[in-house]
Amino acid sequence: RKEVEQDPGPFNVPEGATVAFNCTYSNSASQSFFWYRQDCRKEPKLLMSVYSSGNEDGRFTAQLNRASQYISLLIRDSKLSDSATYLCVVNMGYGNKLVFGAGTILRVKS
Amino acid sequence: EAQVTQNPRYLITVTGKKLTVTCSQNMNHEYMSWYRQDPGLGLRQIYYSMNVEVTDKGDVPEGYKVSRKEKRNFPLILESPSPNQTSLYFCASSYRGRGTEAFFGQGTRLTVV
Numbered sequence: 001r002k003e004v005e006q007d008p009g010p011f012n013v014p015e016g017a018t019v020a021f022n023c024t025y026s027n028s029a030s031q032s033f034f035w036y037r038q039d040c041r042k043e044p045k046l047l048m049s050v051y052s053s054g055n056e057d058g059r060f061t062a063q064l065n066r067a068s069q070y071i072s073l074l075i076r077d078s079k080l081s082d083s084a085t086y087l088c089v090v091n092m093g094y095g096n097k098l099v100f101g102a103g104t105i106l107r108v109k110s
Numbered sequence: 111e112a113q114v115t116q117n118p119r120y121l122i123t124v125t126g127k128k129l130t131v132t133c134s135q136n137m138n139h140e141y142m143s144w145y146r147q148d149p150g151l152g153l154r155q156i157y158y159s160m161n162v163e164v165t166d167k168g169d170v171p172e173g174y175k176v177s178r179k180e181k182r183n184f185p186l187i188l189e190s191p192s193p194n195q196t197s198l199y200f201c202a203s204s205y206r207g208r209g210t211e212a213f214f215g216q217g218t219r220l221t222v223v
Contacts, residue, residue, distance in 0.1 A: 008150070032209045043200060043214035044153070087152070091208045095160065096141040097168075098212060102152035 001026055006088050006101035013108055017078045021104045023071040023088030032091035033064055035073050037084045038103065044087055047073075078108045112137045116201050116215035123191055123222055131186045131218050133201030139213075140206045142184040143168065144176065146197040147217075153200065159184055160206065191222040 006023045013019050025033075033050035048055065050062040050071055061074040071088055088101035114135045123129055135142065143158035145168075155168030159178040173195055175187040184203075188195060201215040 004152075034211075041198060041217070041219075043216050044212075045214070046211045049209065049211075093208070096143075096204055096206060096208065096210070096212075097155065097158065100145075100153040102150055 002101075003027060003092065003099045004088055004090050004101040006086075006104045008102060008104060010105035010107050013078055013106070015078060015080060015108055015110050017108075018074065018076045019078055019106065020075075021073045021086055021088075021106075023073075023101055025069050025071070025088075025090045025099075027090070027092045028066075028069060029093045030069075030090045031093045033062075033071050034089040034091075034098075035060075035062055035071075036087040036089050036100075038087055039084045044100075047086070075106075078106075080108050080110060082106060083108045112213070114201055114203055114213050114215040116199075116218050118218060119216060120219050121221070123220070125192055125222055126190050129188050129191060129220075131188075131199060131201075131220070133184045133186065133215055134182050135184075135201075135203040135213070136182065137203060137213065138181065139203035140181070141210075142178065142201065142203045143212075144174070144184070144186045145200045145202065146170065146195075147200065148197050156186070156199075191220075193222050196220060196222050 035047040036044040038044045054063040085103040144156040145153040157176040159165045204212045
């Protein structure tokens with residue numbers, strides 16, 4: 001079993017749609033959780049951290065369920081510019097080490 | 111501008127010819143690491159460094175070496191590259207601590223023929 005698992009997609013959605021991505025992680029001792037965005041084989045960039053209470057940044061909402069070891073990302077009112085690969089990232093509790101999911105591809109179409 | 115700089119961005123080489131990919135950061139980060147990214151596998155950690163002269167293996171260290179003689183630099187060395195090391199490589203840096211953001215270099219696309 002992979003340490004961090006994501007649905008690879010692709011998710012093809014029209015502009016304005018709401019789309020949700022899910023991610024599960026295997027290590028219950030995991031400490032920190034993130035969503036990174038990666039454009040077309042460029043470098044990953046932090047989209048948002050994920051907190052236990054859930055957090056929102058504009059059109060993006062992230063949630064964490066520690067009991068189920070599950071993280072989600074909700075994107076509302078999708079824009080063409082949201083097309084990218086979304087990486088679920090978990091700090092497993094070993095110092096700074098980050099473990100990456102394989103990514104979920106989002107394509108927003110006009 | 112805060113950044114992580116990798117060089118070269120693209121490299122085609124032959125099997126067995128030693129190469130070095132450089133990585134430099136200007137944010138005074140203690141923690142640096144190297145990842146490779148392959149289709150369907152995500153980013154996998156090769157080596158990491160907690161500080162100067164402190165390095166350790168990640169998940170896929172075979173065939174690679176690193177050094178950390180200065181805080182800002184963390185080169186990746188392939189002593190005898192093989193075709194299975196063809197991949198997209200990223201260097202990353204961050205402050206020490208579990209919740210800190212990792213900053214990535216622009217990537218090095220390596221092809222070994």
